[in-house]
Amino acid sequence: MAGRQSLRWQLLLLGALLFLPDPAPAQTRYSVPEDREPGSFVGNLAKDLGVDVRSLSARSLRLVSEGGRQYFQVNLVDGALLMNEKLDREELCGLSSTCSLQLQLVLESPLQLHRVEVEILDVNDNAPRFPKKEVSLEITEVANPGTRLPLEVAEDPDMGANSISTYELSASDHFALSIHVRGDGVKMPEIVLEKALDRENVAAHHLTLTALDGGNPVRSGTARITVHVLDANDNPPVCDPPISTVFLEENVRAGTLVTQLNVTDLDEGPNGEVEYSFKTSNNAPDKLLRLFSLDPRTGEIRTKALLDYEDSSAYELAVRARDKGSPAMEGHCSLRVELVDVNDNSPDIVLTSLSSPVQEDAPPGTVIALIGAKDSDSGENGQVHLQIRNDLPFTLVSSFQGHYSLVTAGPLDREKAAGYNITITATDSGSPRRSTQKTISLQISDVNDNVPQFSSSSYTAHIQENTLPGASVLSVSASDPDVGGNSKLSYSIVDSGAQALPLSAYFHIDPQNGTISTWRALDYEQEKVFQVPVMVKDAGAPPLSSTTTVHVFVLDQNDNAPTIVYPPVPQGSPFQQTVPSTAQPGYLVTKIVAVDADSGHNAWLSYRLQESSEPCPFRVERHSGEQAQPNTDWRFSQAQRPGTSGSQNGEEGGAWPNNQFDTEMLQAMILASANEAADGNSTLGGGAGTMGLSTRYGPQFTLQHVPDYRQNVYIPGSTATLSNSSGKRDGKSSGSSGGNKKKSGKKEKK
Numbered sequence: 156m157a158g159r160q161s162l163r164w165q166l167l168l169l170g171a172l173l174f175l176p177d178p179a180p181a182q183t184r185y186s187v188p189e190d191r192e193p194g195s196f197v198g199n200l201a202k203d204l205g206v207d208v209r210s211l212s213a214r215s216l217r218l219v220s221e222g223g224r225q226y227f228q229v230n231l232v233d234g235a236l237l238m239n240e241k242l243d244r245e246e247l248c249g250l251s252s253t254c255s256l257q258l259q260l261v262l263e264s265p266l267q268l269h270r271v272e273v274e275i276l277d278v279n280d281n282a283p284r285f286p287k288k289e290v291s292l293e294i295t296e297v298a299n300p301g302t303r304l305p306l307e308v309a310e311d312p313d314m315g316a317n318s319i320s321t322y323e324l325s326a327s328d329h330f331a332l333s334i335h336v337r338g339d340g341v342k343m344p345e346i347v348l349e350k351a352l353d354r355e356n357v358a359a360h361h362l363t364l365t366a367l368d369g370g371n372p373v374r375s376g377t378a379r380i381t382v383h384v385l386d387a388n389d390n391p392p393v394c395d396p397p398i399s400t401v402f403l404e405e406n407v408r409a410g411t412l413v414t415q416l417n418v419t420d421l422d423e424g425p426n427g428e429v430e431y432s433f434k435t436s437n438n439a440p441d442k443l444l445r446l447f448s449l450d451p452r453t454g455e456i457r458t459k460a461l462l463d464y465e466d467s468s469a470y471e472l473a474v475r476a477r478d479k480g481s482p483a484m485e486g487h488c489s490l491r492v493e494l495v496d497v498n499d500n501s502p503d504i505v506l507t508s509l510s511s512p513v514q515e516d517a518p519p520g521t522v523i524a525l526i527g528a529k530d531s532d533s534g535e536n537g538q539v540h541l542q543i544r545n546d547l548p549f550t551l552v553s554s555f556q557g558h559y560s561l562v563t564a565g566p567l568d569r570e571k572a573a574g575y576n577i578t579i580t581a582t583d584s585g586s587p588r589r590s591t592q593k594t595i596s597l598q599i600s601d602v603n604d605n606v607p608q609f610s611s612s613s614y615t616a617h618i619q620e621n622t623l624p625g626a627s628v629l630s631v632s633a634s635d636p637d638v639g640g641n642s643k644l645s646y647s648i649v650d651s652g653a654q655a656l657p658l659s660a661y662f663h664i665d666p667q668n669g670t671i672s673t674w675r676a677l678d679y680e681q682e683k684v685f686q687v688p689v690m691v692k693d694a695g696a697p698p699l700s701s702t703t704t705v706h707v708f709v710l711d712q713n714d715n716a717p718t719i720v721y722p723p724v725p726q727g728s729p730f731q732q733t734v735p736s737t738a739q740p741g742y743l744v745t746k747i748v749a750v751d752a753d754s755g756h757n758a759w760l761s762y763r764l765q766e767s768s769e770p771c772p773f774r775v776e777r778h779s780g781e782q783a784q785p786n787t788d789w790r791f792s793q794a795q796r797p798g799t800s801g802s803q804n805g806e807e808g809g810a811w812p813n814n815q816f817d818t819e820m821l822q823a824m825i826l827a828s829a830n831e832a833a834d835g836n837s838t839l840g841g842g843a844g845t846m847g848l849s850t851r852y853g854p855q856f857t858l859q860h861v862p863d864y865r866q867n868v869y870i871p872g873s874t875a876t877l878s879n880s881s882g883k884r885d886g887k888s889s890g891s892s893g894g895n896k897k898k899s900g901k902k903e904k905k
Contacts, residue, residue: 201234
């Protein structure tokens with residue numbers, strides 16, 4: 156019986172189905188008699204739930220029963236719910252007034268849950284039965300009419316109309332049958348004395364008690380009753396009231412007083428002294444004796460152990476009060492102990508389903524988990540509410556009582572949080588409240604939502620010209636906060652079309668580590684700067700990319716020989732210049748102008764005459780090719796004079812520009828001046844302070860911006876170099892275009 160009671164409570168606490176998209180889900184109910192054979196039709200699930208029969212197999216239909224026992228099955232061909240085995244309502248639900256099985260129908264793709272309730276209808280398959288087939292009763296001969304002799308009730312495991320309906324007593328001149336209804340609705344038969352007894356006439360009366368149920372057809376059971384008529388002690392103990400109810404909180408400590416029976420016996424002496432004892436039945440004799448104690452002298456009933464409302468909410472105690480007369484007489488007390496529930500059970504959290512990991516781009520409202528909550532207590536003590544922290548991007552949605560969906564409530568970002576430990580708290584409504592926590596570990600899967608980023612918006616690299624192919628230029632690096640293939644990066648060069656040849660003809664990049672190297676040796680005189688666009692791309696789907704620019708500056712190497720541009724003598728031909736016989740020492744014969752395609756110090760030239768075994772009457776100024784001293788009104792200080800004309804002594808080295816751009820500009824100016832001088836048409840004036848370069852290089856190249864290099868330019872047919880616009884040379888007035896003044900004889904001797 157205890158097992159049936161436990162099973163009944165398990166069935167009553169069975170959870171309802173989860174509600175997903177429908178705001179008002181309905182439960183599908185069926186009824187089936189308990190005696191149906193396996194394979195019997197219960198109902199058409201597919202039709203009643205509105206599910207396409209053809210999708211049942213593909214959607215992995217599962218039928219789940221609490222306890223794991225499969226009483227039903229679903230025919231996937233037509234969607235019918237069929238019996239899987241023959242049911243015994245009495246075995247499943249015991250004495251419960253209702254009996255139903257709760258099923259959960261689970262469909263996938265998409266995930267759906269439906270609640271199905273199958274009511275097990277009682278069939279009158281059990282006949283009433285008395286605990287004892289032979290019953291012996293005693294009654295004193297002086298018993299007054301109206302004296303009642305309680306009888307043990309018959310048992311019928313069927314319910315409702317199929318349970319015990321009434322009792323019948325065989326015909327008797329002295330006894331009649333009386334039936335009264337107990338507090339729990341059980342009909343109690345009693346034999347009532349209607350006519351005074353005479354033991355000397357009839358010492359024993361033989362009766363037959365019949366119990367009948369209300370089934371169709373009616374089933375019955377009988378017990379033979381023998382009433383022994385006793386002499387003398389003619390007043391039995393009487394319980395006042397004969398039937399009583401006591402309310403007691405569960406979990407009271409052992410030894411708590413339940414009640415004290417009020418029994419009186421009008422007899423005196425031993426005939427009025429009462430002893431108490433429990434009347435046990437076949438239902439639960441050991442359990443009552445384990446839980447309650449009865450003082451045989453005082454009639455006090457106390458608890459012997461903790462009482463649990465969840466185990467049983469009420470107990471029926473039958474007490475026999477017997478006097479010490481001879482023969483003894485007895486009375487009967489019926490006590491119902493109803494337990495009051497206290498909040499002594501913490502809620503239970505049941506994780507029905509969990510989808511982990513979940514993609515970080517999951518939209519709000521995505522179902523993460525299906526969660527159930529239950530509490531073994533009753534009333535408010537068993538009402539459970541679930542909650543989670545409100546600072547998480549998740550929320551709980553209640554589908555119906557005791558069932559929740561955990562859904563996303565905001566955007567997810569794996570790069571900020573790769574996972575969550577979601578603590579769910581279940582709290583009941585009792586006083587004081589009890590709560591339980593359960594933590595769900597949820598992982599966030601990556602999507603390709605981050606563009607790779609270079610460590611710098613642009614890069615600068617320098618490489619010497621003529622470096623062998625395969626030389627490393629520099630390495631670029633990028634990062635991507637995604638993971639897996641979404642963060643696997645590859646590098647490539649994007650050809651900009653700015654050079655004559657594609658960039659891929661000059662450079663190569665390692666797609667794995669971003670190291671840029673050369674395909675060929677670079678020539679500073681052809682390309683001084685390369686702008687190399689580099690793209691980084693991840694391996695996501697679709698891939699994301701970004702670009703940066705690598706500025707590669709080619710450094711000059713002294714790989715070009717100087718070239719004489721003036722005088723314009725064909726290669727291999729001698730240069731001829733007429734010198735007057737009256738020329739004095741210091742006479743300017745010609746101006747040698749040479750240029751070098753290299754840059755910086757690699758283009759800094761010095762001049763000398765080839766050594767000869769014979770004395771040479773000529774000399775060449777080392778840095779300028781013979782030059783005049785600079786003007787005294789030079790705008791720049793000595794440290795700022797970048798050209799050879801800035802030296803105070805023609806034999807001393809001047810300071811050349813350290814900046815590559817200034818050096819190149821200087822070379823271009825010298826070459827242009829030489830070409831203009833060779834034209835013979837130009838006065839090289841071009842306006843005051845412009846050196847004749849304004850029309851070619853623009854007004855920015857004026858004497859206020861650069862030093863005066865006109866001393867380096869020789870005018871053919873003249874014995875003088877071009878002076879500045881003031882016409883001064885060495886701080887002195889120069890003569891006309893006739894040439895230099897003669898120096899004094901003393902100076903010449905020196």
